[in-house]
Structure formats: structure tokens, C-alpha cells
Amino acid sequence: MKTVYSPLHAGHAGQMELVTSAIVPGFEKPSRAEFIKARVESEKLGPIVLPLEHDLAAAKRIHKSDYIDFLPTVWPQWVEAGLTGTAMPFTWPTRGLRGDVPPKRVDALLGYYSFDAGATFVEGTWAAIKSSYDVALTAASMVKGGETSAFALCRPPGHHAGAGFMGGYCYINNAAVAAQWFRDQGAKRISILDVDYHHGNGTQEIFYDRADVQVLNLHGDPMVEYPFFLGHADERGAGAGEGFNINYPMPFGTDWDAWNASLEDACAKLAAYAPDVVIVSLGVDTFEKDPISQFKLKSPDYPKIGRRIAKLGLPTLFVMEGGYAVEEIGVNAVGVLTGFEDR
Ligand SMILES: NCCCCCC(=O)NO
Numbered sequence: 001m002k003t004v005y006s007p008l009h010a011g012h013a014g015q016m017e018l019v020t021s022a023i024v025p026g027f028e029k030p031s032r033a034e035f036i037k038a039r040v041e042s043e044k045l046g047p048i049v050l051p052l053e054h055d056l057a058a059a060k061r062i063h064k065s066d067y068i069d070f071l072p073t074v075w076p077q078w079v080e081a082g083l084t085g086t087a088m089p090f091t092w093p094t095r096g097l098r099g100d101v102p103p104k105r106v107d108a109l110l111g112y113y114s115f116d117a118g119a120t121f122v123e124g125t126w127a128a129i130k131s132s133y134d135v136a137l138t139a140a141s142m143v144k145g146g147e148t149s150a151f152a153l154c155r156p157p158g159h160h161a162g163a164g165f166m167g168g169y170c171y172i173n174n175a176a177v178a179a180q181w182f183r184d185q186g187a188k189r190i191s192i193l194d195v196d197y198h199h200g201n202g203t204q205e206i207f208y209d210r211a212d213v214q215v216l217n218l219h220g221d222p223m224v225e226y227p228f229f230l231g232h233a234d235e236r237g238a239g240a241g242e243g244f245n246i247n248y249p250m251p252f253g254t255d256w257d258a259w260n261a262s263l264e265d266a267c268a269k270l271a272a273y274a275p276d277v278v279i280v281s282l283g284v285d286t287f288e289k290d291p292i293s294q295f296k297l298k299s300p301d302y303p304k305i306g307r308r309i310a311k312l313g314l315p316t317l318f319v320m321e322g323g324y325a326v327e328e329i330g331v332n333a334v335g336v337l338t339g340f341e342d343r
């Protein structure tokens, strides 16, 4: 399996983030991608290639243009305003406020275009965002070109980013962009299987009223877990999309057997949908030692995920999402990929 990777991710470094009651060094850090890349090399998964560069047209097929156009201006505006440290919002247009008038101040605009304080900027962030998007499209073109599978080693991740907003370390929804790209290339149906610990609220929001992209999410119950405000089992899609969004919320402490029951049901529904391509939003924060998550999967479980997905017998694009147990992230993420290849 080929891996697409860009060293430009490393410029998104040193950002701080707001968690309950404190501002701390960001969990979404460069070493995550480096540990995964090292494991790809040590496991001899296959060639590691640099992404081709793309314009932002494919991003704007999914995201609102004004949102995408805002992203590269954040850091210059922050510096221009004489602000220092990590660019992050502190005010959001929630219920009872106006969300139709973008304010002039950059910190207010960050709130206008986000749902939490988790998508922050430093000088190299935009270059990293763009490279992650290029990685996803380059890997997608490999699958379109006949590769059974490809691994988009995306950093920053994307599944929390909606059509017009960022959040949860996500800016451009790499998996959603790839899904739309496959559709624009002639694919009729796409399934996105999101195995990250957190609900992919952005991916759900983007495709919620569409029947051509099936979205299946296995995740921590939003009653008690981030992103809290989307991801319940009763969210099944709207209009033409009714029945094509499937959520599997699970409780804290979920172990392999319980998690696998959701995976089996999701794979059955995915097979019945018969997509041309499967896109896996590959988060490995389901791991028992993940510092910000509450599931109990163990490292030997990850190859089982890959093997089960391979049994679908469909072209598969893996897009990296979350996972913060950095020491084991490579073993776990690449374990899915070697399992997929039944190695
Ligand atoms: N700062 C709140 C937690 C962000 C979770 C990011 C993630 O792993 N999403 O899949």
C-alpha cells in the first residue's frame, strides 16, 4: 500500500489549546505523523510519496468559499492586529446571536468560523492544512488510478470540519473532500466509515441530506463525549439522505467485543449500500491508553479492523484522523493497514 505524506505538516506545531479549565500544549502535534511515518517504513508497508499540489477547487466543492478563503488569512490578520501566541477564538455565535454578519476582528472571525477553541493557528498552520488536503487528493487519485488501497497520512485531521466551520483540530475535511472528488470523477456511491473515537460531526453535516455518500460513525456517546452536540443514534440523515447516515454511539469503557459488534453492523450496512469506494476516517484514539479518550481497544485489535474492512472487497482510501497516544500511534494506525493487507 502506498502512503502519501507531506513534511509541511510540521509547521503546525507549538499551538496551545483550551481544554476543560486550562490552556495546554496541543495534543495534535507533529510527532504523531512522524511516529506513523516511521512505522510505515519499519513495517515496509510500501512507498511513501509526496503529494501533488492542487488548487482549492475541490475544497470548495465541499466547504463554503468564504470559509476556505478565510483560512490562509488567519495568521497574517493575527500578526497585523499585533496579536501574539496561538490564534484562537474565545467568542462564538450561539443561539440568540447573529451568525450572518462576520465581524471585522480576526479573533471574532475565528469564532464565527468555528464551533470550539480546538482549531488554532500558528505561522505554519495554513501550509499544513493545505498539505493535508493535497495528501488526501493525491492518495484518492491513486485509488482512482487502480490501486486497491492507499493511505493518506493527513495532518491536521479533518472529520470535525463542516461546510462552513472548523474545530477539534480540523480545518478542511480531507475525507469529505476525497469523497466528493471521487463523485466528480464518476463514482456513483461512496461510503465513509469513521472509526475515530470522536463522532465526525463535520462529515455528517456535509453529507446529511445526500444519498450518494453514506456516512457511518463509530464513536463515544455525545451525551458524555466530545463533540457533544451531534452523533446520536437517531440522526439518520434528512430528505434524500434519510437512512444514509448511521451513528453508533458507545459508552465509556467500550472494549473490542462491543466495539466490533458496531463495526460488524456498519460493514453489513456498507456492503448492502454497495459503494464504488470506501473512505476510512482512520482515528486510533479508540486505544486504551489514549490520553483524551475512553474506549479500551488494544494494539492487537487494530489489524482486525483492517482485515474486516478488506473483507468488503472494495477500493479503500484510508485518511488519517485522530489518535494521541503518540508512542503507540504508529503501531495502531499501521496495524490497521497491515491487517487490511492480511500481513
Ligand atoms: N479538544 C476537544 C477534543 C478534540 C478531539 C479531536 C479528535 O480526536 N477528534 O477525532
Ligand SMILES: [Zn+2]
Pocket (backbone or CB within 6 Å): 196, 197, 198, 283, 285, 321, 322, 323
Ligand atoms: Zn478523535
